[in-house]
Amino acid sequence: MTAPIIGIHHITAMASDAQRNIDFYVSVLGLRLVKRSINQDAPDVYHLYYGDETGTPGTAMTFFPFGRAARGTRGSGEISRVAFAVPPSSQLYWTQRLRSFGIAVDGPNTQFGEPVLTFPDPDGLLIELVFTERQTLRAPWKQGPVPSEHAIKAFYGVTMNLSDAGPTEEVLRDLLGAAIVSREGNRMRYSIGVGDHAAMIDLIADATMPHARQSAGSVHHIAWRVTDDASEEYWRSKVEEHGLAPTEVIDRFYFHSIYFREPGGILYEIATDNPGFTVDEPLESLGSKLVLPPWYEVHRSAIERSLPPIHLPERRDLQ
Ligand code: ZN
Numbered sequence: 001m002t003a004p005i006i007g008i009h010h011i012t013a014m015a016s017d018a019q020r021n022i023d024f025y026v027s028v029l030g031l032r033l034v035k036r037s038i039n040q041d042a043p044d045v046y047h048l049y050y051g052d053e054t055g056t057p058g059t060a061m062t063f064f065p066f067g068r069a070a071r072g073t074r075g076s077g078e079i080s081r082v083a084f085a086v087p088p089s090s091q092l093y094w095t096q097r098l099r100s101f102g103i104a105v106d107g108p109n110t111q112f113g114e115p116v117l118t119f120p121d122p123d124g125l126l127i128e129l130v131f132t133e134r135q136t137l138r139a140p141w142k143q144g145p146v147p148s149e150h151a152i153k154a155f156y157g158v159t160m161n162l163s164d165a166g167p168t169e170e171v172l173r174d175l176l177g178a179a180i181v182s183r184e185g186n187r188m189r190y191s192i193g194v195g196d197h198a199a200m201i202d203l204i205a206d207a208t209m210p211h212a213r214q215s216a217g218s219v220h221h222i223a224w225r226v227t228d229d230a231s232e233e234y235w236r237s238k239v240e241e242h243g244l245a246p247t248e249v250i251d252r253f254y255f256h257s258i259y260f261r262e263p264g265g266i267l268y269e270i271a272t273d274n275p276g277f278t279v280d281e282p283l284e285s286l287g288s289k290l291v292l293p294p295w296y297e298v299h300r301s302a303i304e305r306s307l308p309p310i311h312l313p314e315r316r317d318l319q
């Protein structure tokens with residue numbers, strides 16, 4: 001059986017304040033809050049999922065907002081930037097939009113021939129908008145504040161900071177099937193995935209970089225996308241045969257996952273398309289209320305009391 005990695009499934013990061021996180025990703029970036037759930041390993045912390053209209057794998061950026069968490073510090077062994085693909089004709093729109101929110105924007109700078117705007121989210125996580133013809137197949141959130149012709153389409157890719165790129169490259173290439181694209185300065189670019197779903201993975205190696213300290217503003221893990229449970233089992237065996245240590249398959253309710261740490265220190269997940277975000281709410285009302293995995297329902301009132309109140313931005317604020 002061959003079941004290639006399709007691309008990125010989701011990326012999960014840590015944040016501090018939940019409402020500030022929602023205000024940024026919904027009101028500023030125009031992503032849809034597609035799921036308001038809890039961290040299954042710490043149910044007094046939200047798990048917020050943002051994405052396109054349906055939270056299609058490849059668009060889902062998720063956060064654990066830990067409240068008063070201190071900021072992490074950048075370093076090696078982590079994903080240092082998350083890049084989204086936007087249409088090439090939207091450069092002026094996004095430059096003006098981000099400035100109108102008072103966001104400090106760096107760029108446009110050219111990376112591998114494409115213009116890129118870089119700016120921090122409220123916790124200092126660096127976000128990039130890449131103006132690109134890639135990722136054309138995605139349908140943005142129709143009710144969102146950003147007009148469809150300018151909306152974020154999907155993940156473009158990520159930048160990984162490493163003390164030594166070699167072992168990370170080996171896993172990307174020989175295990176996950178990534179292909180080298182090009183090198184520019186100290187940045188090495190790999191492509192991982194199938195066709196239009198493929199993501200760009202940039203590696204920056206610097207042996208003098210201190211190790212990252214992960215907290216608010218840090219990426220927690222990246223999940224690679226596979227179609228179904230049979231593919232998941234296939235990849236679990238492949239990871240094990242490669243000498244890495246995957247977890248058992250874990251039921252994340254919206255997808256099924258394994259996790260393993262790659263040798264550069266970054267946590268990888270492999271997650272399935274099934275069952276998806278509409279398994280417990282209809283498409284129209286995704287993200288409008290707190291949903292819990294069924295095995296947590298018995299604790300709902302205690303969980304609700306422990307979580308800070310949050311709200312979606314009013315329609316009139318979405319412009
Ligand atoms: Zn995950």
